Amino acid sequence: QAQLVESGGGLVQPGGSLRLSCAVSGAIFSIYAMGWYRQAPGDQRELVATITRGGSTNYADSVKGRFTISRDNAKNTVYLQMNSLKPEDTAVYYCNTQMGLWTWGQGCQVTVSS
Secondary structure, eight states: OOEEEEEOOEEEOTTOOEEEEEEEESSOGGGSOEEEEEEOTTSOOEEEEEEOTTOOEEEOTTTTTTEEEEEEGGGTEEEEEEOSOOGGGOEEEEEEETTOOSOOOOOEEEEEOO
């Protein structure tokens, strides 16, 4: 069973940047399309960015142009570069396969506030 460990969250001012990392173990990472999700208090978890095995990316309209997803198959890691952060980006961020196949990790908290 795959294990997911997210890191890189924190408190940042509006307009700031953060880079999230997700290390994957226990699975053949390179064969899966991956995604970053987020869940704000009281809201459902939403998929905000995906990356295919070949590196093609797709983004939710709410983050398009500000977030960049990438992957390093040699390190079994997927990243989310978040720029121009807004208070509405505040959430717990998770990684998983694009279809959410694996057991969810603990996520990492991102708080955007002045």
